[in-house]
Amino acid sequence: MAHKVCLIRGDGTGPELVSAVETVFRAANVAIDWVEVEAGLACVEAGKPIVPDETIEKIREVGIGLKAPMTTPIGKGSVSPNVTLRKRLDLYACVRPVFSLPGVETPFKNLDIVIFRENTEDLYAQIEYMATETVAHSVKVISESGCEKIIRAAFEYARKNGRKKVVGVHKANIMKVADGLFLRTFKRISEEYPDIESWDNIVDNQCMQLVTKWSIYDVLVTLNLYGDIVSDLAAGMMGGLGVAPGANFGTNCAVFEAVHGSAPKYTGMNKVNPTALLLSGTLMLDHLGETKARADIEGALKATLMKGVKTYDLGGSATTSGFAEAICSELKG
Amino acid sequence: MMSLHGVDVYLNTSEFPNLPQEVGSFSLIFVASRGTRMKPGATDIAWPQCRYFSETEVTDQDIENLVAKINAAGFQWTKCQKLFKIDGVNAFSQPY
Numbered sequence: 001m002a003h004k005v006c007l008i009r010g011d012g013t014g015p016e017l018v019s020a021v022e023t024v025f026r027a028a029n030v031a032i033d034w035v036e037v038e039a040g041l042a043c044v045e046a047g048k049p050i051v052p053d054e055t056i057e058k059i060r061e062v063g064i065g066l067k068a069p070m071t072t073p074i075g076k077g078s079v080s081p082n083v084t085l086r087k088r089l090d091l092y093a094c095v096r097p098v099f100s101l102p103g104v105e106t107p108f109k110n111l112d113i114v115i116f117r118e119n120t121e122d123l124y125a126q127i128e129y130m131a132t133e134t135v136a137h138s139v140k141v142i143s144e145s146g147c148e149k150i151i152r153a154a155f156e157y158a159r160k161n162g163r164k165k166v167v168g169v170h171k172a173n174i175m176k177v178a179d180g181l182f183l184r185t186f187k188r189i190s191e192e193y194p195d196i197e198s199w200d201n202i203v204d205n206q207c208m209q210l211v212t213k214w215s216i217y218d219v220l221v222t223l224n225l226y227g228d229i230v231s232d233l234a235a236g237m238m239g240g241l242g243v244a245p246g247a248n249f250g251t252n253c254a255v256f257e258a259v260h261g262s263a264p265k266y267t268g269m270n271k272v273n274p275t276a277l278l279l280s281g282t283l284m285l286d287h288l289g290e291t292k293a294r295a296d297i298e299g300a301l302k303a304t305l306m307k308g309v310k311t312y313d314l315g316g317s318a319t320t321s322g323f324a325e326a327i328c329s330e331l332k333g
Numbered sequence: 334m335m336s337l338h339g340v341d342v343y344l345n346t347s348e349f350p351n352l353p354q355e356v357g358s359f360s361l362i363f364v365a366s367r368g369t370r371m372k373p374g375a376t377d378i379a380w381p382q383c384r385y386f387s388e389t390e391v392t393d394q395d396i397e398n399l400v401a402k403i404n405a406a407g408f409q410w411t412k413c414q415k416l417f418k419i420d421g422v423n424a425f426s427q428p429y
Binding site: 079083088124126129 | 380
């Protein structure tokens, strides 16, 4: 039976990337019943919210979604569609795996780290005030329940996936109250997982160690702002945002997404790398229990890259659709 | 120039607070948790942010009276943040 999945085609190059994923999924014989839902610039232009209530409700009902990049309009009162989805659906865990891909040359050999970023609080609560005419005040909200959910998710993931180490990343030496709450919660929960080695790192030290000792790291768990920065740093170590997948999990809902932007200047040029959205799609297949399809597609992707078929961002000349077709050829081969 | 128009009252509760909708010239605009609007019956609420706002300018005394009413209704507030307009423009963020 086909899996029902909500689909947001996105803005800019998003629809081209979705077409590439659909092409590869068909070649892998994955049966998906796509439920198209609207969000993004077209909604704004039609006078609707950037993520309409109907879209939120449909994703909540179906329980799973795949989202192509969307554009946040610039201007007063505009909101991020990505943050809207995370907050309205309470997708508290942003999971960002980074790993070496064959044929994608980087200085970071044998990279294999999964980053768990808290997704709903911290400075991303976006509670801000002008306290005086010349002083701005942004509220950093950290709750014990928010910390507990993301930390437990990281340890559970480690246990389920045979990962051996979980590191909590914070700045509790400076923010002794807010990050101190995260650190205390991390230490308390880590005691429930004696089979997993754990320790904590201060975020600046963690960034330095990521680029000097990346091979000792396995699973990282951190707060929202640090997670945003560290996960993009790690994406760069993997080869760039064009290849880095992402997933967002809540209690009853999950949305999978490429974390890069919609690259509007390349719209319609059939040029952008679909790997990030495709790998986000294979994370989704794993979530759906389609582990063979995930392995098949990721194997075909790696074989394609090994043959030197690459898009412009990786130094190649393949088009978006041409790259997808090359992966399909590997799947059929 | 700054003008005072309201207050965000943060409460010590993990439940959706049943607060008065109108107090003097103030209206309860929303209850939010961690920057996200909550609906009555919502669970997993942490430190709700309750925004009372008036389009007309208010005084410190108006805000003190409002907060006293919330207190008298049995809610413990832990933080209040005044809401200003600067040159007629709202100088604070909105929740999702």
